[in-house]
Amino acid sequence: MNIPLRHHYLPExxxxxxxxxxxxxCQLTKLDDGRVIPNRRSPKQTGFADRLYEIEGLPPEQAQRVESGFMRTLDTRASEALHALESDDPRMTRDSKLRSSWSRFILSLMLRDPHSIRALKAGVATQWKSAMLDLEPRYLAARRPTDPETLAEFLVQDRRSTDSRAMELAPRLIDHSGIGEVLNNMRWLVKRITSEKGEFITSDRPVFSTWTITEPDAFIFLPIAPKTVFVAVNDIETQRKIEARDPAELVTSLNMMVTGRAVKFAYARDDTLLPFVQQHMGTRQRPTFVEQLAQRYQRASDSQPTAAAR
Structure with a gap:
C-alpha cells in the first residue's frame, strides 16, 4: 500500500x-533575507509539506488518513465542482452536494497551509493546558488510591498528543456546517478578464475575503486561473460593484492582496511579475482563520472563572 507522506496544501x-x-x-519563493527568487516547478513538486496532516501515535496506514482519505476526496470533488463552475453548469445552483464540495474546498484553503496548521496545533495545546488546570482539582478529589498522583500522569495513558488531536479536529473545522451553509448561500460568479489586462497570481494563502462573511457587503475572492477569479458575495449591490470594476485595476488589487498575505510562496505562469511580488510579498499579513478562532476562544475562556476561583 502506497502511504502518502507528501501532503499538498495547494492541490495539484x-x-x-x-x-x-x-x-x-513559476514558483516565487521568499527567502529568509527577504529576496524573492523564481523557479519553475511542476504542481507535484510544490505546494506541499511532508507529513503535514499526520496523526502521531497511529499505525502507519492510519497516521496519514487525513491526507489519504479526507483531503484527497475533498480535492477530487472540488476539481469536479470547479469544472462545473467554469462551464456554467446549472448543477452548481441545484446540486447541494456539488456546491458544498466547492465551499469545503474554499474553507480548506483557509486552514490547511503549514502556517495555519501550526496555529491550530498551538491553539489546541493552549486549550488543553487550560482544561488541565481546570480539571486537576476535580481529578484529585475523585482520585482512587490506585490512580496516578496527577491528572497529567493519568492522561499519559492516552498516547495521543495535542498535535494529533489538532489533526483530528481539522476535518471537522473544514466540514463546519454553519460556515458551509453561509458559503453555500452566497451569490457565486466567475469573473474572466481579457489577455491585455494582466494575469492573476495565487499563493500559499490564496483566499482573500472580508473579516466576516455574514455582512451584506461581504465578499470572497479566489484566483482560479491566470485569467479567472471566483467571487462570492451576499447581495446584488456588492456583485454589481465588483462586476463594474476596471479589470486591470481588479487584477492589480487582488494580486496585491494575495501576494501580500502570502507566507513563503506565490505562483504565476512565468516570472514577469517578479518585481511586483518582490515588492508586495508578505506585506499585508493578518491573522489566519484558525488564529481568529483561537483568539475568540481565548477571550471566551478568559472571561470564565476557573475551577479554583469557583
Missing amino acids: FYLSRWCAEDGKL
Missing part, C-alpha cells in the same frame, strides 16, 4: 491551472 489540480506548455508554473 489547482496549481496546474497556472502551468505553461512545459507543464510547469
Whole structure:
C-alpha cells in the first residue's frame, strides 16, 4: 500500500491551472533575507509539506488518513465542482452536494497551509493546558488510591498528543456546517478578464475575503486561473460593484492582496511579475482563520472563572 507522506496544501489540480506548455508554473519563493527568487516547478513538486496532516501515535496506514482519505476526496470533488463552475453548469445552483464540495474546498484553503496548521496545533495545546488546570482539582478529589498522583500522569495513558488531536479536529473545522451553509448561500460568479489586462497570481494563502462573511457587503475572492477569479458575495449591490470594476485595476488589487498575505510562496505562469511580488510579498499579513478562532476562544475562556476561583 502506497502511504502518502507528501501532503499538498495547494492541490495539484489547482496549481496546474497556472502551468505553461512545459507543464510547469513559476514558483516565487521568499527567502529568509527577504529576496524573492523564481523557479519553475511542476504542481507535484510544490505546494506541499511532508507529513503535514499526520496523526502521531497511529499505525502507519492510519497516521496519514487525513491526507489519504479526507483531503484527497475533498480535492477530487472540488476539481469536479470547479469544472462545473467554469462551464456554467446549472448543477452548481441545484446540486447541494456539488456546491458544498466547492465551499469545503474554499474553507480548506483557509486552514490547511503549514502556517495555519501550526496555529491550530498551538491553539489546541493552549486549550488543553487550560482544561488541565481546570480539571486537576476535580481529578484529585475523585482520585482512587490506585490512580496516578496527577491528572497529567493519568492522561499519559492516552498516547495521543495535542498535535494529533489538532489533526483530528481539522476535518471537522473544514466540514463546519454553519460556515458551509453561509458559503453555500452566497451569490457565486466567475469573473474572466481579457489577455491585455494582466494575469492573476495565487499563493500559499490564496483566499482573500472580508473579516466576516455574514455582512451584506461581504465578499470572497479566489484566483482560479491566470485569467479567472471566483467571487462570492451576499447581495446584488456588492456583485454589481465588483462586476463594474476596471479589470486591470481588479487584477492589480487582488494580486496585491494575495501576494501580500502570502507566507513563503506565490505562483504565476512565468516570472514577469517578479518585481511586483518582490515588492508586495508578505506585506499585508493578518491573522489566519484558525488564529481568529483561537483568539475568540481565548477571550471566551478568559472571561470564565476557573475551577479554583469557583
